[in-house]
Amino acid sequence: xxxxxxxxxxxxxxxxxxxxxxxxxxxxxxxxxxxxxxxxxxxxxxxxxxxxxxxxxxxxxxxxxxxxxxxxxxxxxxxxxxxxxxxxxxxxxxxxxxxxxxxxxxxxxxxxxxxxxxxxxxxxxxxxxxxxxxxxxxxxxxxxxxxxxxxxxxxxxxxxxxxxxxxxxxxxxxxxxxxxxxxxxxxxxxxxxxxxxxxxxxxxxxxxxx
Ligand SMILES: [Zn+2]
Ligand SMILES: [Zn+2]
Numbered sequence: 001x002x003x004x005x006x007x008x009x010x011x012x013x014x015x016x017x018x019x020x021x022x023x024x025x026x027x028x029x030x031x032x033x034x035x036x037x038x039x040x041x042x043x044x045x046x047x048x049x050x051x052x053x054x055x056x057x058x059x060x061x062x063x064x065x066x067x068x069x070x071x072x073x074x075x076x077x078x079x080x081x082x083x084x085x086x087x088x089x090x091x092x093x094x095x096x097x098x099x100x101x102x103x104x105x106x107x108x109x110x111x112x113x114x115x116x117x118x119x120x121x122x123x124x125x126x127x128x129x130x131x132x133x134x135x136x137x138x139x140x141x142x143x144x145x146x147x148x149x150x151x152x153x154x155x156x157x158x159x160x161x162x163x164x165x166x167x168x169x170x171x172x173x174x175x176x177x178x179x180x181x182x183x184x185x186x187x188x189x190x191x192x193x194x195x196x197x198x199x200x201x202x203x204x205x206x207x208x209x210x
Contacts (some may be wrong), residue, residue, distance in 0.1 A: 001038045005154070006032055006147040007066070008055075012078035014068045020079065021061030036060050040151035044158065048083035049095075064102055072113060073106040073148060081158060085166035088173030090182050104153045109142045114169075176203060 007018065017030045037045060050059050059133035062079030079102055082095045096115045117140050121147045141153055159176070177199035187193050197204040 001039060001042070001183060005033060005036055005038050005041070005151050006148040006149045008147045010064050010146065012068065012148070015192065018064040018066060018077075019062070021059070027063075034148075038151055038155060040149075041155055044155055048085070048162075050083055052082060062102070067186055071108060071111060073143075075102065075104050075106065075150075075153065077102045079154070079157065083158075083162065085163065086087075087168035088165045089172045090168055091175065092168040092172075092182070092184075092188060094166075094168045096163070096189055097159075098163075098164070099113050099160050100157050102153065102157050103139055105140045106143045106148050107140055109144045114142055160207060176201060178202060178206075 007016075011031055015029070017027045018158075019027075019030055019032050020034075020036060026075075039068060044189070045059070051163060052059065060079060060081045061069060062077060062114055064075055064077035067074045078099060080099045082097045084093055084095055086093055096183050099163070143149065168188060169184070172187075175181065176197055179201035183195055185192060185195060202205055
């Protein structure tokens with residue numbers, strides 16, 4: 001496993017496209033990344049079951065554009081992924097396709113721009129210092145040497161795109177507050193299920209004998 005998902009600066013030049021997953025684009029100057037599994041991303045990918053041996057399962061897809069502007073690299077694009085989430089009402093596990101906008105700047109660590117940016121203030125600050133970060137500071141990442149590491153940017157992007165309160169379906173009825181029975185009348189595949197409460201539950205109705 002690679003430690004990082006890194007792109008050599010010499011490959012980027014002034015502008016380049018980075019693609020993930022199965023892509024059949026005809027774009028020029030494309031750097032394709034098969035997997036975003038690295039030492040950095042491993043625990044996140046595992047937590048949301050974003051790694052699978054299934055060949056048809058696509059862990060992540062997307063297109064990013066990297067542009068060099070006055071020594072700073074701007075990156076923007078879109079990624080799609082399908083994490084395994086747990087419904088906050090019914091505790092059902094389900095996959096949801098999420099599309100997330102990627103936006104960030106990579107600033108060389110030994111540059112003036114880095115010294116002026118919020119990221120350097122942040123890393124040099126004492127615990128009690130209050131630092132005001134501007135919007136571009138929040139999207140800034142430092143880099144050193146002759147490559148850019150995408151791990152942190154990708155993790156931040158995916159993490160922020162996760163739903164705060166995942167619901168397996170919009171009108172999920174959740175669980176019975178007394179006995180914990182799933183109150184949805186269909187399963188995740190849409191198949192009708194019988195909602196039957198525990199015998200001790202006050203909602204329990206004996207099945208009518210016809
Ligand atoms: Zn649910
Ligand atoms: Zn019940």
